């Protein structure tokens with residue numbers, strides 16, 4: 223029987239049309255753009271239905287509200303489709319894919335995020351292959367998790383980061399292998415794919431949360447972090463150097479200790495992208511261990527931010543949230559990192 227896939231169109235370059243102010247999403251032009259893709263009319267192509275978000279966005283404007291809306295579409299139509307393709311702008315796609323990986327609890331179907339660098343309405347659009355291959359992945363029955371297909375690579379959604387504003391290979395998954403070899407055939411790499419879940423599928427919706435991301439650099443002044451913390455941040459992702467090292471640890475320590483007293487959760491990720499945070503490996507990170515900061519291990523900053531949203535919505539106890547930040551909830555972290 224023909225597989226049935228739901229396309230959720232959220233905005234982004236893939237469906238944008240030229241306007242006097244530059245490219246912008248256009249819901250009424252979108253079905254026509256799809257009709258022009260040759261493969262869609264082939265007999266083996268899955269049947270599909272398109273659902274547009276209530277407000278199509280440049281993805282730089284995405285918030286937890288749109289994540290909840292995408293989640294509700296999937297929840298309400300979960301049994302009607304074999305899989306889901308989310309068309310999304312590239313700028314924040316890694317955040318949205320990470321968020322959905324936590325929110326879609328008990329997921330046992332494919333949710334494939336994709337988009338393009340060149341709009342479908344233009345020559346040489348990478349949107350054609352990105353969309354067609356994502357549809358085939360969503361219909362395959364092989365994938366039971368949130369993933370992202372882009373530029374010939376199928377990757378776990380909460381492991382990706384955007385690495386290029388111009389290349390057609392715009393995303394990378396620095397700490398987790400690709401989920402398939404995509405060549406003349408699509409060969410799934412089963413040992414890296416999630417086994418899915420036998421739990422009942424449910425959507426966990428997110429609330430707003432005061433989260434900050436602070437990137438370390440030579441000459442970083444701890445008093446500036448103090449003002450972020452005094453401004454009410456409940457969670458801070460500290461993008462440290464290398465294996466989790468920070469400058470000016472002696473001065474930062476009292477600021478972080480005061481933050482701990484207030485119940486703020488500090489998570490340390492690495493600016494390197496590839497590799498693991500190992501707090502205490504160097505004296506330059508030992509201050510952090512003493513202040514109760516938690517290691518993000520090999521998590522992307524995108525996964526750390528969205529995991530904080532998820533945990534702040536779900537739990538109120540700080541120690542529980544800290545312990546779960548260091549645990550693997552949806553394949554976002556490697557605890558056996560070598």
Ligand code: ASP
Nearest residue numbers: 234235280281311312313
């Ligand atoms: N600014 C666009 C967006 O993220 C870029 C893109 O789609 O590639 O919505």
